[in-house]
Amino acid sequence: MADLRPPEHQVAGHRASVDNLGPLVDDAGLFYKPLQAGDRGEHELAFYIAFSAHPAVPPRIRDAFFPRFHGTRRIPTAARPGELYPHIVLEDLLAGIAAPCVADIKIGACTWSPLAPEPYVAKCLAKDLETTSALLGFRVSGVRVAGQGGAVWRPERSELKGIDTAGVRGVLRRYVSSCGGDGPDCALAAAVYGGDWGVLAQLRELKAWFEEQTLFHFYSASILLGYDANAVSAPGGGVRVKLVDFAHVDEGEGVIDHNFLGGLCSLIKFIADIVAEASEMASSGH
Amino acid sequence: MADLRPPEHQVAGHRASVDNLGPLVDDAGLFYKPLQAGDRGEHELAFYIAFSAHPAVPPRIRDAFFPRFHGTRRIPTAARPGELYPHIVLEDLLAGIAAPCVADIKIGACTWSPLAPEPYVAKCLAKDLETTSALLGFRVSGVRVAGQGGAVWRPERSELKGIDTAGVRGVLRRYVSSCGGDGPDCALAAAVYGGDWGVLAQLRELKAWFEEQTLFHFYSASILLGYDANAVSAPGGGVRVKLVDFAHVDEGEGVIDHNFLGGLCSLIKFIADIVAEASEMASSGH
Numbered sequence: 001m002a003d004l005r006p007p008e009h010q011v012a013g014h015r016a017s018v019d020n021l022g023p024l025v026d027d028a029g030l031f032y033k034p035l036q037a038g039d040r041g042e043h044e045l046a047f048y049i050a051f052s053a054h055p056a057v058p059p060r061i062r063d064a065f066f067p068r069f070h071g072t073r074r075i076p077t078a079a080r081p082g083e084l085y086p087h088i089v090l091e092d093l094l095a096g097i098a099a100p101c102v103a104d105i106k107i108g109a110c111t112w113s114p115l116a117p118e119p120y121v122a123k124c125l126a127k128d129l130e131t132t133s134a135l136l137g138f139r140v141s142g143v144r145v146a147g148q149g150g151a152v153w154r155p156e157r158s159e160l161k162g163i164d165t166a167g168v169r170g171v172l173r174r175y176v177s178s179c180g181g182d183g184p185d186c187a188l189a190a191a192v193y194g195g196d197w198g199v200l201a202q203l204r205e206l207k208a209w210f211e212e213q214t215l216f217h218f219y220s221a222s223i224l225l226g227y228d229a230n231a232v233s234a235p236g237g238g239v240r241v242k243l244v245d246f247a248h249v250d251e252g253e254g255v256i257d258h259n260f261l262g263g264l265c266s267l268i269k270f271i272a273d274i275v276a277e278a279s280e281m282a283s284s285g286h
Numbered sequence: 287m288a289d290l291r292p293p294e295h296q297v298a299g300h301r302a303s304v305d306n307l308g309p310l311v312d313d314a315g316l317f318y319k320p321l322q323a324g325d326r327g328e329h330e331l332a333f334y335i336a337f338s339a340h341p342a343v344p345p346r347i348r349d350a351f352f353p354r355f356h357g358t359r360r361i362p363t364a365a366r367p368g369e370l371y372p373h374i375v376l377e378d379l380l381a382g383i384a385a386p387c388v389a390d391i392k393i394g395a396c397t398w399s400p401l402a403p404e405p406y407v408a409k410c411l412a413k414d415l416e417t418t419s420a421l422l423g424f425r426v427s428g429v430r431v432a433g434q435g436g437a438v439w440r441p442e443r444s445e446l447k448g449i450d451t452a453g454v455r456g457v458l459r460r461y462v463s464s465c466g467g468d469g470p471d472c473a474l475a476a477a478v479y480g481g482d483w484g485v486l487a488q489l490r491e492l493k494a495w496f497e498e499q500t501l502f503h504f505y506s507a508s509i510l511l512g513y514d515a516n517a518v519s520a521p522g523g524g525v526r527v528k529l530v531d532f533a534h535v536d537e538g539e540g541v542i543d544h545n546f547l548g549g550l551c552s553l554i555k556f557i558a559d560i561v562a563e564a565s566e567m568a569s570s571g572h
Binding site: 109110114115125129134135136137165211212214253254255256258259261262263265266268269 | 395396400401411414415420421422423451497498500539540541542544545547548549551552554555
């Protein structure tokens with residue numbers, strides 16, 4: 001376990017330290033997520049167990065859009081010395097990416113289940129109204145953009161919390177811009193968002209599943225976007241679209257996840273607008 | 287104005303009487319909606335004025351899915367004797383239907399705008415959680431089914447308020463069943479919900495618009511379904527899908543109406559499931 005370390009490119013949640021439990025990664029491409037406190041950790045683990053074996057989940061959806069589940073493991077942590085703390089073991093979604101550009105986007109106007117207890121609902125609702133969740137159907141929880149020459153843009157969480165619609169548009173533009181220029185140039189919009197297996201194509205495939213699937217309701221889950229700034233023009237480009245954070249997943253009981261689906265459609269529209277703008281700018285020679 | 291009368295087939299809202307203002311219809315196919323109290327009436331009127339002239343609304347969407355707007359008129363009412371009360375004048379969506387079958391379905395998990403004042407949000411949220419709105423993304427506000435021989439099924443509003451997911455499925459089945467049998471037979475599911483211009487095809491066209499349109503957010507609006515029980519097998523069948531009730535519409539400001547869209551997708555799934563079941567039952571000879 002000597003190679004366990006906090007992921008360099010983590011953009012949301014606590015960072016593992018002597019003060020906090022946090023995710024760890026190893027050289028074998030595994031991601032260790034400490035079991036969350038209360039019943040959240042057990043709830044997330046139960047989701048992974050149910051989801052990874054569910055006969056009604058298309059293998060293509062599971063493989064393309066979810067981290068592979070490798071069970072649980074008890075490992076030593078800096079935050080709990082002298083103890084082996086239980087972790088959910090997952091595929092490290094950003095393994096092998098040299099210059100990771102990552103965005104964590106929490107999907108859904110409501111981050112709380114209608115079945116959740118009242119004080120929890122009130123707390124989440126207040127946050128949904130303060131952030132862009134209620135208005136846009138999603139909020140950007142974290143972002144990291146690595147540019148040429150090692151420059152990294154990684155706004156503070158407090159900075160992201162205060163942004164409005166225009167701010168979200170700005171972040172989604174900057175996510176596909178070369179670092180260090182005067183404002184976002186969207187130079188990578190076509191390569192990362194567009195194309196046959198870019199973000200937009202992947203989000204649309206995910207949307208088609210959400211129009212049909214009535215197995216799970218993904219409250220407070222995120223879509224993680226990732227690409228490699230050093231390999232974006234390579235075939236495939238390494239563009240990844242994955243769902244993460246399943247501590248608040250409900251059973252669907254025959255009803256689609258209209259909350260996630262609505263937010264996903266809103267995100268698709270934002271990204272499609274950026275691709276269209278970038279394509280117009282390119283064709284007009286700017 | 288001698289021919290003004292409350293619509294026979296009204297399923298939601300106050301009925302016009304000496305005690306209450308309510309909608310009226312005339313023989314010319316017009317529907318008179320009294321201006322609602324507070325700023326709701328003015329807000330709804332402002333929506334109709336903006337919407338009916340908006341250059342970015344496709345004429346096909348306006349004509350197919352919205353009541354035609356005919357301005358305002360001040361008319362005498364039983365509730366306000368000696369006064370001419372202002373009404374919004376609209377197309378009577380059910381004019382010319384001999385045996386109207388109507389369902390009023392309020393769309394959206396949230397019936398309140400994130401920009402609405404706090405006490406209003408709390409009141410609406412409580413209702414969204416008590417009814418099926420939060421869980422299903424829509425609730426059935428009213429329904430009327432006219433069967434052969436004059437039989438009519440029209441549950442009380444209080445009865446509809448208490449229904450759960452299975453109850454909603456039951457109402458949507460009964461809406462396309464012949465009256466008076468032992469439970470819903472879904473005999474009209476293919477004719478009303480299915481087909482080239484049935485409810486499902488119309489809802490899907492509406493959905494395609496909602497995936498793109500960023501002009502309006504339709505909080506607390508309803509989809510009104512209507513068909514003529516006496517003419518359901520006629521060409522066209524008179525199946526109608528219309529949006530109504532615009533007292534809480536916000537400007538979209540470049541963002542799609544993910545709340546309405548999510549609820550609409552959920553309704554589509556419910557109805558598609560009923561069409562599929564009915565088709566299986568028909569092909570298995572039951």
